[in-house]
Amino acid sequence: MLQLSRSQIEQIISTDSGAAAAVRDAYIAICDGRANVPPVGHIAFPEAHGDCHIKYGHIAGDDIFAVKIAAGFYDNPACGLPSSTGVVLVFSARTGQMEALLNDEGYLTDLRTGLGGAVATFALCRPEARRFLIVGSGTQAYWLARALRHLAPGGVELSLWGRNAGRAEALAARLGDVRVARNLETACRAAEVIITATPATVPLIRAEWVQPGCHVTAIGADSPGKQELESALVARADQRVADMLSQSLDHGEFATARAEGLITAADCVELGAVLAGSAVGRRRPEDITLADLTGVATQDIAMARTVIARAKAGR
Amino acid sequence: MLQLSRSQIEQIISTDSGAAAAVRDAYIAICDGRANVPPVGHIAFPEAHGDCHIKYGHIAGDDIFAVKIAAGFYDNPACGLPSSTGVVLVFSARTGQMEALLNDEGYLTDLRTGLGGAVATFALCRPEARRFLIVGSGTQAYWLARALRHLAPGGVELSLWGRNAGRAEALAARLGDVRVARNLETACRAAEVIITATPATVPLIRAEWVQPGCHVTAIGADSPGKQELESALVARADQRVADMLSQSLDHGEFATARAEGLITAADCVELGAVLAGSAVGRRRPEDITLADLTGVATQDIAMARTVIARAKAGR
Numbered sequence: 001m002l003q004l005s006r007s008q009i010e011q012i013i014s015t016d017s018g019a020a021a022a023v024r025d026a027y028i029a030i031c032d033g034r035a036n037v038p039p040v041g042h043i044a045f046p047e048a049h050g051d052c053h054i055k056y057g058h059i060a061g062d063d064i065f066a067v068k069i070a071a072g073f074y075d076n077p078a079c080g081l082p083s084s085t086g087v088v089l090v091f092s093a094r095t096g097q098m099e100a101l102l103n104d105e106g107y108l109t110d111l112r113t114g115l116g117g118a119v120a121t122f123a124l125c126r127p128e129a130r131r132f133l134i135v136g137s138g139t140q141a142y143w144l145a146r147a148l149r150h151l152a153p154g155g156v157e158l159s160l161w162g163r164n165a166g167r168a169e170a171l172a173a174r175l176g177d178v179r180v181a182r183n184l185e186t187a188c189r190a191a192e193v194i195i196t197a198t199p200a201t202v203p204l205i206r207a208e209w210v211q212p213g214c215h216v217t218a219i220g221a222d223s224p225g226k227q228e229l230e231s232a233l234v235a236r237a238d239q240r241v242a243d244m245l246s247q248s249l250d251h252g253e254f255a256t257a258r259a260e261g262l263i264t265a266a267d268c269v270e271l272g273a274v275l276a277g278s279a280v281g282r283r284r285p286e287d288i289t290l291a292d293l294t295g296v297a298t299q300d301i302a303m304a305r306t307v308i309a310r311a312k313a314g315r
Numbered sequence: 316m317l318q319l320s321r322s323q324i325e326q327i328i329s330t331d332s333g334a335a336a337a338v339r340d341a342y343i344a345i346c347d348g349r350a351n352v353p354p355v356g357h358i359a360f361p362e363a364h365g366d367c368h369i370k371y372g373h374i375a376g377d378d379i380f381a382v383k384i385a386a387g388f389y390d391n392p393a394c395g396l397p398s399s400t401g402v403v404l405v406f407s408a409r410t411g412q413m414e415a416l417l418n419d420e421g422y423l424t425d426l427r428t429g430l431g432g433a434v435a436t437f438a439l440c441r442p443e444a445r446r447f448l449i450v451g452s453g454t455q456a457y458w459l460a461r462a463l464r465h466l467a468p469g470g471v472e473l474s475l476w477g478r479n480a481g482r483a484e485a486l487a488a489r490l491g492d493v494r495v496a497r498n499l500e501t502a503c504r505a506a507e508v509i510i511t512a513t514p515a516t517v518p519l520i521r522a523e524w525v526q527p528g529c530h531v532t533a534i535g536a537d538s539p540g541k542q543e544l545e546s547a548l549v550a551r552a553d554q555r556v557a558d559m560l561s562q563s564l565d566h567g568e569f570a571t572a573r574a575e576g577l578i579t580a581a582d583c584v585e586l587g588a589v590l591a592g593s594a595v596g597r598r599r600p601e602d603i604t605l606a607d608l609t610g611v612a613t614q615d616i617a618m619a620r621t622v623i624a625r626a627k628a629g630r
Contacts, residue, residue, distance in 0.1 A: 001418075041356045043373060043380065048409050054369060055381065058358060065358065067369065067384055069404060071411030085411050089384060089402070094363050096386030096400050101416065103316075 002090075002100040002311060009104045012126050012310045014117060015143070015150040019306055021194045024275055026059070026302035029079050030244055034060040037244075037297045049074045056095055057297040060118065065093045066304040068297065070109060082106070084139075090304045108224055108307070112299040114143025116243070118151045118193055120271055120291040124241060124281045125215035129192035130157050133181065135204060135228070136197035137162030137171045144197055161187050163198070166263030185209050197222055197227040207232035212286040219293045224251040229290070235262035238287035239280070241271050244296045253292040317405075317415040317626060330430060330458070331545040334621055338430045339590055341374070341617035345491045345559055346587030349503045352559075352612045364389045372612040373408055380408045381619040385424060385504040397421075399454075405619045415623055423622070427614040428457025431558070432510055432534050433466045433540070435586055435606040439556060440530035444507035445472050448496065450519060450543070451512035452477030452486045455534065459512055460490050476502050478513070500524050506545040511535055511543040523548035534608045538575045539566040546599065550577035553602035554595070556586050559611045568607040 004012070013019050041054035050073035058065035070086035077083055079160060086106035090099045102108065121132075132148060134166040136143050137160065148156050161181040162168030172178040181187035188194055188209035195217045196205060207230050210216060216237070221227045234240065234257035242248035245268055249258050257263045273279035282289050320503075322578035328334050344350040350425070356369035365388035373380035386402035392398055405414045417423065436447075447463060449456050452475065463471050476496040477483030487493040496502035503509055503524035510532045511520060522545050524529060535543045549555065549572035557563035558582055564573055572578045586606060588594035597604050 032369070036358060038356055041353055041369060041371065043351060043353050043371060045373065045380075045408055050408075050411050052358060052371075052406070052411065053382070054371065056356065056358060056367075058360065066369070067361075069382055069413075071406060076410050079410070081410055081412065086415065087404070087413050091367070091384070091386060093360055093365075094388070095391055095394070096365050096367065096388040097383075097396065098400065098402050098418070101520070103413070140609050184584055258440075286401040308609065 001055070001098055002308065004100070004102050004307065004311060006103060006105045006107050009102060009107055009307055012307050013111065013303065015111070015147045015149070019111065019303070020115050020119055020151055020304045022302035024119050024297055026296070026298035027116070027119070027243060027272040028276045029059045029272065029298045030296055031270050032276065035298045036060070045073070049219045053296040055300055057301060058178055059298055059301055062303055062305060063303065064090050064099060064303045064308065066090050066297070067302070068109070068300045070106060080263070088300060088304050090308060100304070102304060102307060108300065108303040110143045112303045113140055113219060113295065114147040116148035116293055116299055117144045117217050120241070120243070120293055121148070121193055121195060121215060121217045122151060122153065123271065124289040126213055126282070126285055127153070129215065130155065131159070131191050132156045132193045132195065133159045133161065133187050133191035134195050134197065135161050136220070138165060138197065140172060140197040142175065144195055145178065155215040155301055159187055159191070169247040182294050189313060193300065195303045198228055199226060200228045201225050203227050203230040205229045207236045207315055210288055212288060215289045217291040218253045221292070221297055222295050227253065227256055229253050229263055231257040231260055234290060236288060237290035239282065239289045240268040240287065241274055241281060241291045242268055243271050243293045245270050248292045252294040316413055317623065318452060319415070319622065319626060320377050321418060321420045324417060324622055327622050328426065328618065330426070330462040332466070334426065334618070335430050335434055335466055336613055337617035337621045338427055339434050341611070341613035342372045342431070342434065342558060342587040343476055343591045344587065344613045345611055346585050347591065350613045351375070360388070370612040372616060374613055374616055377616065377620060378408055379405050379512045379620055380412060381405050381612070381616045383424070383615045385421060396507060403615060403619050405623060406624070414617070417619060417622060423618040424583065425454050425458045427618045428455055428534060428610065429462040431460045431608055431614055432512070432532050433462035435558070435608055436463070436510060436530060436532045437466060437468065437558070438589055439584065439604040439606055440508045441528055441597070441600055442468070444530065446474070446506050447471045447508045447510065448474045448476065448502050448506035449510050449512065450476050450493065451500070451535070452479060452482040453512065454557060455512040457486060457490065459510055460493065474502055501540065504563050513543055514541060515543045516540050518545040520540050520544050520548060524605055528605045532606040532608065535567045536567050536607070537610050542568065542571055544568050546572040546575055546577055549605060552605035554597065554604045555583040555603065556589055556596060556606045557583055558586050558608045560585050562609040562611070563607045565583055567609040
């Protein structure tokens, strides 16, 4: 059985084009019938201020299937531990034998979420867009910035806004060549692309702050109660794209807008269909486009498959 | 992180009284509000003739929670692999950190199922019962026999019946001091306790074969489509006991009888309540009692907790 530590996995996979291609295919697999993705398992530990999610599934044609167990225990930093942890188990889809333990401590989730945000963004923003605003100053904002820079067809000018100014400054220093925005409204009005990566439970981005032609990708809302975009913005968008529509309408950015009667499922498309060319993303330069990414196990499978293939090939 | 192989785990835990006590407590935890057991996860691989179940949960008060991933790929024996495999992951319930990988290859499931069958049986059979019939000749029958012998307060006289006579003979030889029954009806009529451990999908045990005073434990039916006992036997029993009533009524031995209108949920009790003394099991010597065990994650948690505690204590 292959066992890889976080540092070993970091050597094998990063924001590279092969990893991005795997994430892109993982979105398409959701739409073309290849994905077998059961509902996410969940168990809560309210007394310890923690929870655990189990994402698992199989993509038809793959030799492997993957089970990701990711926990968030939010009092951990007080005792010197990261709040998020994770491990990915890989099994043969032909014999059920365990093939690998990827003790990535959540790295692969951070990576695939960053890559996924970049893939979705470049599929929907105007090709000439350069002024990118990242909203958030955590781990996810870091990986988003790295993925955007690696995958940008024409370069990006990055700005960053965080609710905690000190954290935003620290992240900007870590990334280098990033401007820290002082005012979120001003920053949004100036942005050609806005990407939100916060655990906000009260919407941060107002509809009137977003200019015609702008693209917005929201990656923070991954469970009930989280919301980064005002529902009026969801309603105002000319195209709404979800990684998995059922999840987005249940607990993602499209949920509130639907609950308020502003949109229906028919007003949205899935990212995989846009990537595969079977649905239209951006129609006109002046359109506001919106991508909501809630996270799907196919991305975890794609990461695991890529890591294992590269490890076996001796990379 | 602690890692233990199957052979290491076999050295740590077997059909011993500490393990039985843990299994017994795991049944009680289902009934007394301590268990947090989400629905079992499932993914099927029809082309490979395989499936995978994910059982997980937490018992209030435990420092750990466990996730068991068990796969069955039924063409494996043709290529020299066991059809069942499994692994148990153990995490801190305080920080979410992964604490142990128990690569038990299904051993802990076999063991806890055998122990659970024995615990349920001795809680419900007449104290003076000695003539025990095991129906089945597979791995589960083996562990049942071992657990019955280790835990019997007053000794057991074991008989065995299997649909495959050769396998039954082989298992009897492996166990030693077991009589192989040639005719199932005759064997049932002579038995004071009957325990079924088969993957039967057509009932094996007829109602009229079971004598007054007999206790029957059924452990085979763990998923839809499986059934070992005629529904008339379920209807005829004086007491019906399930490890988890919701599972038994959904896909265990009580499901068909309820679907046929022969029983209702109110006609059944849970084993944990009997063990804790809050429900009555056997009322009279001449009663026919019935236990249906579908398998619950609390048992897997109890096994994992016991293994880890013993490993840490240097046993």
